Amino acid sequence: MPAEAAERQRHGSPPRQVRRARAAVATVFFLTGTVFATWASRVPAVQERLGMSAGALALALVGLSIGAVSALPVVGGLVARYGSRPVLLVGVVLYAGALPLLAVAPNLPLLALALAAFACGNTAVDVAMNTQGVLVERAYRRPILGSFHAMFSLGGIAGAAAGSVAAGQGVGAGPHFLVTGLVAVAAFAGAMTILVPDPPDAADPGPALALPRGGLWIPGLIAFCALMGEGVLNDWGAVYLHDATGADDGTAAAGFAVFSAGMVAGRLAADRIRARAGTVPFMLACGLVAGLGAAVAVAVAAPVSGLVGYALLGLGLAAVVPVVFSHVAELHPDRPGPSIAAVSAVGYGGFLAGPPIIGAVAEGAGLRVAMLVPVLLMIVMTLLVQRLDSPRSTR
Incomplete structure (x- = not known):
C-alpha cells in the first residue's frame, strides 16, 4: 500500500x-x-x-x-x-x-x-x-x-x-x-x-517584505516559466492561430477555450496523480506534456495541430503553480504565506514579461519563430524541476 x-x-x-x-x-x-x-x-x-x-x-x-x-x-x-x-x-x-x-x-x-x-x-x-x-x-x-x-x-x-x-x-x-x-x-x-x-x-515579527531566499529561487523560476507560458498563450494564442495557421476568427477564439479546458482537466486530476507519483516525477511529466503541446502547435502550421497543442499545453501547465505553492509551504511550514508570496513575485514576473517578449521576437523573426519561446521555457522548467530541494534538506 x-x-x-x-x-x-x-x-x-x-x-x-x-x-x-x-x-x-x-x-x-x-x-x-x-x-x-x-x-x-x-x-x-x-x-x-x-x-x-x-x-x-x-x-x-x-x-x-x-x-x-x-x-x-x-x-x-x-x-x-x-x-x-x-x-x-x-x-x-x-x-x-x-x-x-x-x-x-x-x-x-x-x-x-x-x-x-x-x-x-x-x-x-x-x-x-x-x-x-x-x-x-x-x-x-x-x-x-x-x-x-x-x-x-x-x-x-x-x-x-x-x-x-x-x-x-x-x-x-x-x-x-x-x-x-x-x-x-x-x-x-x-x-x-x-x-x-x-x-x-x-x-x-520578521521582514515586512517577503522576498525569495535560499531554496525559494528554484520554485520561483519554475513558476516563472509556467506563468510566462500561460501569459504568452493568453495574449498571443489566438493571434498565432489566425495569422500563422490561417484559422478563421471562430477557430482562433476557440484556442483559448481549448487551453482553458486543458487547465481545468489537469487541475482536477493533479492531486490524485501527484499523491501516487510524488512531486518531482509529477512535475517532470507536466513539463514534458506542456513542452510537447508547445512543440506540436508550431511544428505544423495548421489550425487542428494548434488546437491540439494548446490543449496539451494547458493540461501540462495546469498544476505547476499549485504544486509549486504546496512544495514551498512544505519547505517552510512556519512561513507558508510569505513563501507563496515570494515565489509568486518571481512567477508573475514571467506572466508579465512573456507577451512583450513574444511581440519583440515576432517583430524581428516572425510569429511562428516567436512561438518557439514556450518550447524553450518548458525545457528550462523541466531542468529546474530536477533541482527542487526536498523539505527535509531546507529545515
Whole structure:
C-alpha cells in the first residue's frame, strides 16, 4: 500500500470542520475567479464608455500589472505578521469593492488607479487563499491544492459566461459590476467564517517584505516559466492561430477555450496523480506534456495541430503553480504565506514579461519563430524541476 494511502487509513476521514473548511476555501477560489472574469468579460464595454483607443487601454492596464506585482512582497509580510484570515478579509473588501469603480471611472488615470486597487486586492486574496489552501491540505494529509485552483478556473468560466449574457441583454457594466461585487462580498463573508485558523505561532515579527531566499529561487523560476507560458498563450494564442495557421476568427477564439479546458482537466486530476507519483516525477511529466503541446502547435502550421497543442499545453501547465505553492509551504511550514508570496513575485514576473517578449521576437523573426519561446521555457522548467530541494534538506 502506498505511504500516503496508508497514512489516510491510519488517520481516517478528515474531521467535519476540516471538510467544511475545504468547501469554504473552494468557494473563495471560485469567487476570486468569477470576480476577475467579470471584469475581463466587460473590458470592451468599459473601453467604449470612455472612448479609449487600444493604446490608451493598454496604458490603463499597466495599473493592473503594477498593482499585482508591487503588492506581492507586502502581502506576504502581512500574512506572516497577522495571519491569512485578516489579510483575506481586507483583500476581499478591496478586491470586490473596487470592481464597481472600474465601471464608473470617468477617465484613464482614475481607471488605472482603480485597476491598481483591484489588483492589490486580488493579490491579497490570492496569497491568503493559497495559504488557507495549504493549511487545509495539511489537515487532509494529502494533496488537494490542485482542486482549489480548478475551482478558480471554473469560477472564471462562470464569470465569463455571466458577462457574456449580461452584455447580450444590454446590461451596463455598472449594474453588472455592482451586483457581482455585492453578491461576492456576501458569499466571501459566509465562507470566511469557517476557514482554518492560522497556527498559534503564525505571527512573525520578521521582514515586512517577503522576498525569495535560499531554496525559494528554484520554485520561483519554475513558476516563472509556467506563468510566462500561460501569459504568452493568453495574449498571443489566438493571434498565432489566425495569422500563422490561417484559422478563421471562430477557430482562433476557440484556442483559448481549448487551453482553458486543458487547465481545468489537469487541475482536477493533479492531486490524485501527484499523491501516487510524488512531486518531482509529477512535475517532470507536466513539463514534458506542456513542452510537447508547445512543440506540436508550431511544428505544423495548421489550425487542428494548434488546437491540439494548446490543449496539451494547458493540461501540462495546469498544476505547476499549485504544486509549486504546496512544495514551498512544505519547505517552510512556519512561513507558508510569505513563501507563496515570494515565489509568486518571481512567477508573475514571467506572466508579465512573456507577451512583450513574444511581440519583440515576432517583430524581428516572425510569429511562428516567436512561438518557439514556450518550447524553450518548458525545457528550462523541466531542468529546474530536477533541482527542487526536498523539505527535509531546507529545515
